[in-house]
Amino acid sequence: EEIARDFICFGEPDAAVVxxxxxxxxxxxNLVLQVMEIRGKTVLCVNLLDEAKKKGxxxxxxxxxxxxxxxxxxxxxxxxxxxxxxxxxxxxxxGGKAGLHPYRITYRREIEDAVALLQPAVEAAxxxxxxxxxxxxxxxxxxxSLMKSLKRYLGxxxxxxxxxxxxxxxxxxxxxxxxxPPESFRDEVVTAIVRAGEALARETVVCKKxxxxxxxxxxxxxxTSKATGIPIM
Numbered sequence: 001e002e003i004a005r006d007f008i009c010f011g012e013p014d015a016a017v018v019x020x021x022x023x024x025x026x027x028x029x030n031l032v033l034q035v036m037e038i039r040g041k042t043v044l045c046v047n048l049l050d051e052a053k054k055k056g057x058x059x060x061x062x063x064x065x066x067x068x069x070x071x072x073x074x075x076x077x078x079x080x081x082x083x084x085x086x087x088x089x090x091x092x093x094x095g096g097k098a099g100l101h102p103y104r105i106t107y108r109r110e111i112e113d114a115v116a117l118l119q120p121a122v123e124a125a126x127x128x129x130x131x132x133x134x135x136x137x138x139x140x141x142x143x144x145s146l147m148k149s150l151k152r153y154l155g156x157x158x159x160x161x162x163x164x165x166x167x168x169x170x171x172x173x174x175x176x177x178x179x180x181p182p183e184s185f186r187d188e189v190v191t192a193i194v195r196a197g198e199a200l201a202r203e204t205v206v207c208k209k210x211x212x213x214x215x216x217x218x219x220x221x222x223x224t225s226k227a228t229g230i231p232i233m
Contacts, residue, residue: 002145008038009130009146010153014094017086019045022052022059022074025205029197033105036070037134040102043071043089050076056208064204069101103200107192110178111185114140114171121163129154139168140175141186194224 008016016039020028025046036042046059065072071089075082092098106112115136122139123132130150138146139158150156158164172182180188222228 002149005038005146006149006153008035010149013039013041015039015041015043015090017043017045017090019047022046022048023055023057025057025059026197026201029200030193032068033103033193033196036068036102037105037137038131040070040100040131041093042102043073043086043093044068045082045086046072046074047077049074049082050079058206058208060204060206064200067200067203068103070103071098103196105192105196108180108188110175110180111137111140111188114175117174118164118167118171121161121167125156125161125164126154137189139164140171141189142182 007013016035018028018032018035020032032042032044044064046061046064049059052059059074061072061074071093073082073086073089075086077083089098093100107115115133118136118139119132122136126132126135135146135150147158150158158168175181175185223232
């Protein structure tokens with residue numbers, strides 16, 4: 001995951017293609033939203049449409065594309081269906097002809113205020129080399145792995161940038177006063193991403209077998225729970 005993240009961040013890709021499983025799209029939308037936060041030039045490939053059809057799952061790809069603000073292409077890679085459309089979508093994004101309006105997750109007001117405080121300093125330090133809003137979120141999160149990569153690839157060390165470190169301390173203080181200490185920040189962000197994915201799925205995915213979607217959600221709750229997720233993994 002870190003290798004993929006670093007390439008998306010620092011490898012200067014022309015576009016990112018996220019391949020999602022049509023049979024459990026709601027779960028996969030979390031990854032799509034996270035990639036879009038880093039790089040807006042994204043194409044979503046919804047694969048295994050044939051399997052989804054067998055399970056009574058219908059996906060409104062057009063509506064999903066409109067809501068995400070990026071091209072969404074359905075494929076069945078086994079049969080080759082949709083691959084030409086995928087190639088065309090990637091070419092359009094790379095050529096600046098896709099008309100992108102990437103969906104942006106809105107976090108709690110206190111988090112948005114903290115990001116707004118920190119983002120200008122980050123933007124000035126990075127000089128447009130990376131999405132400053134996303135980096136600000138990661139600084140508030142205290143993501144040490146990303147901090148190492150920022151230093152390695154961009155020579156950016158927040159601790160050595162007085163303007164960034166001062167605003168970061170100020171933003172964290174305001175979050176703590178709002179009841180969001182550093183140890184809770186990541187949970188708040190992850191919850192917002194998951195809820196956004198759930199909302200998008202509700203509006204674009206129809207499961208004819210009603211128990212299927214609910215069973216999937218129950219499995220997700222077990223696998224992502226703090227109490228059971230880590231022991232299972």
